[in-house]
Amino acid sequence: MTCFELTVTDHIAHLVLNRPEAMNTMHPTFWRELDGLLTILHKGGQARALVISSTGKHFSAGMSLDTFGGAITMDDQTPEGRAAIYDLLTDMQGTFTKLETLRIPVIAAIQGGCIGGAVDMVTACCIRYATADAFFCIQEINIGMVADVGTLQRLPKLVPLGVVKELAYTGRRLSAGKALGYGLVNEVFDTPEAMLAAALQCAREIAAKPPVAIWGTKQVIHYTRDHSVEDSLKQMGWVQGAIWSNAHVREAVTAMKEKRAGEFTALPELASFKDLAG
Numbered sequence: 001m002t003c004f005e006l007t008v009t010d011h012i013a014h015l016v017l018n019r020p021e022a023m024n025t026m027h028p029t030f031w032r033e034l035d036g037l038l039t040i041l042h043k044g045g046q047a048r049a050l051v052i053s054s055t056g057k058h059f060s061a062g063m064s065l066d067t068f069g070g071a072i073t074m075d076d077q078t079p080e081g082r083a084a085i086y087d088l089l090t091d092m093q094g095t096f097t098k099l100e101t102l103r104i105p106v107i108a109a110i111q112g113g114c115i116g117g118a119v120d121m122v123t124a125c126c127i128r129y130a131t132a133d134a135f136f137c138i139q140e141i142n143i144g145m146v147a148d149v150g151t152l153q154r155l156p157k158l159v160p161l162g163v164v165k166e167l168a169y170t171g172r173r174l175s176a177g178k179a180l181g182y183g184l185v186n187e188v189f190d191t192p193e194a195m196l197a198a199a200l201q202c203a204r205e206i207a208a209k210p211p212v213a214i215w216g217t218k219q220v221i222h223y224t225r226d227h228s229v230e231d232s233l234k235q236m237g238w239v240q241g242a243i244w245s246n247a248h249v250r251e252a253v254t255a256m257k258e259k260r261a262g263e264f265t266a267l268p269e270l271a272s273f274k275d276l277a278g
Contacts, residue, residue, distance in 0.1 A: 003030045006037055011207040011266075012200065013047035013104075020056020025064040026117045031095055038098040045267040048211050049203035050102065052125065053109040053196050062116025062139055089148050096150050099124040100222065103215055103267055105206050109199040110185070111192045115139045120147065123154035126218070127202065129195050130185045134176040142171035157225055159184050210248040210264040216240070 003024075005016040015037060017024040041047055054060060074088075075081025099106050099121070108125040116139035122128055140147040147168065156164045159182040167174055179185045189195035206214060216239045224232040248264060255262035 003033050004037060008047050010204070011046065011048040012203045013041055013050040014200070015050060015052045017052070017054040017060060020054075020058075022064070023058045023061035023113070024054050024056065024118075025061050027064040027066075030064075031092060035095045035098065038095070038102060041104070042098065042102050043270040043272075045211075045269050047104055048207035048214065048266075049104050050106045051109060051196075051199045051203050052106065052121075053192075053199065054111065056112075058112035059110045059114045059134070060118035060121070061113055062118050065143075092149050096120055096124045100154075103218075104211075105203075105214065105218060107199045107202055109192075109195050110134050111195065113137065116147070117149055119151045119155070120149040123158060124150055127199075128185045129199050129202075130176040130179060130188050131192055131195050132176055132188055132190055134179075134185075134188075135173040136167070136179055136184065137173045138168045138171060140171075141168060155184075158182075208261055210245070210252065210262070211267045212243050212245070212265070213248065215267060216243045 003017065003019055005018050007014050019025070041050060074085055076085075105127065106125040107127045107129065108122040109129050110122060111131040111134055113135060114122055114130075115137045119136055119138060138147050138151055140151075146152070152164070152168060155167075159179075163174075163182055166172065174182075174184070176185060176188045180188050187198065189198060220232070220236055220239055223235050227235070251262050251264065
């Protein structure tokens, strides 16, 4: 079973959820494949931006309800079993955190329902586009549980806290129009085709910039979100001092004047000690 299609063209990675018959629900294979693909994109230097889109009527209906009690058992009868729930959730949270810590920006293109775990997923992305029929739902409260893979941690940093509480307490749907007004999505489109075209265009604009400058910008934005202004300014100095390139600035300015695409060094492939032969 394959839950995704991944292509990389002209430095743009495009990851497509491709199980529309199952409303792109999230089951063990989904988590395993997504984690592996994100690791590949993070280590490689070919892609400079990632677009995530979907197929069918809905972006994703979230966690597959038959997962728990089937392939995964949540044991609430013993302290040992409850401790294991913590470890299981930490592992799942880590997969979506890879979207946030990916070396390149991530753009989500959302049509139809973005439900439960799908909200966890898209809130870890950098930019969100939506179709006019899209809606967001913190579904977990409707099935008697607390959203636990990132929504309650990331959504308050994106929209007003009162809105988060209303959605999280009631399980109501948030329409694309309201999501735009609150700042959860960047733009709303009439059709999935127009939305995807805009997402890919945004990705192309990102890919045209020096990759290391985009990397630094993402690092600084995320650090600033979680730290004081004073600490963030210090971090800004460290990042700028680490990645500053006179050559990149000259090339960017020259390319603008000459009305051409700039030529910039790609991020290197990453290697880890655990992957090296002994």
